[in-house]
Amino acid sequence: MPEATPQDFDFDAWLDDAERPAHSVTVYQKAGLIADLDRLAERIQNEDETEDVDGPSMGGGSLRAQYAKLAQQFHDSALTIRVQSLTKDEQKEIQRAHADLDAGDLGCEILAAAITEPKATAAQVKKLARVIGDAQTARIMSAYTQACSEVPEVSADFLPKRSTPDDGGE
Numbered sequence: 001m002p003e004a005t006p007q008d009f010d011f012d013a014w015l016d017d018a019e020r021p022a023h024s025v026t027v028y029q030k031a032g033l034i035a036d037l038d039r040l041a042e043r044i045q046n047e048d049e050t051e052d053v054d055g056p057s058m059g060g061g062s063l064r065a066q067y068a069k070l071a072q073q074f075h076d077s078a079l080t081i082r083v084q085s086l087t088k089d090e091q092k093e094i095q096r097a098h099a100d101l102d103a104g105d106l107g108c109e110i111l112a113a114a115i116t117e118p119k120a121t122a123a124q125v126k127k128l129a130r131v132i133g134d135a136q137t138a139r140i141m142s143a144y145t146q147a148c149s150e151v152p153e154v155s156a157d158f159l160p161k162r163s164t165p166d167d168g169g170e
Helices: 011-016 033-046 063-075 088-097 104-115 122-149
Strands: 021-027 077-084 113-119
Touching: 021 122, 033 063, 033 113, 077 104, 077 122, 088 104, 104 113
Parallel strands: none
Antiparallel strands: 021 077, 077 113
16 A cells, blocks of 8 residues: 555544543452462461472362462452543543532542543442552552553563574574
């Protein structure tokens, strides 16, 4: 396909397909399991390998098997929340529409408007913050702040690097 020139570029078509910046963050419903996992990890490290670590204990099953089971429960409780940016005008409109709210409830209204997956009401956002705690809520807020204030950029630092003769590769 030939590359478009500035004269024949369809700016309206480009705009029709444009998306706002968005970020996603994973939070956990069963974050309390971390305490149990910590306790099991300590027991596994402290137990003599010939004792209960690989044998029956704590209601049957090895400590490592119990750890794996709890770790899976923690993993299965994950929820990925997607937030998109809101314009300053949209934020101001929410503030005008909810001028009677205190700062915390207003923040829930704004965040509810920004959450695109799964959709949530302000009341659900408020309950979410209460039940998952400040640290996980801060991750959601940070993702929203990034979506609103940072230029979108793709980072592929986690991908394997190709080796070249210059960097010692073949």
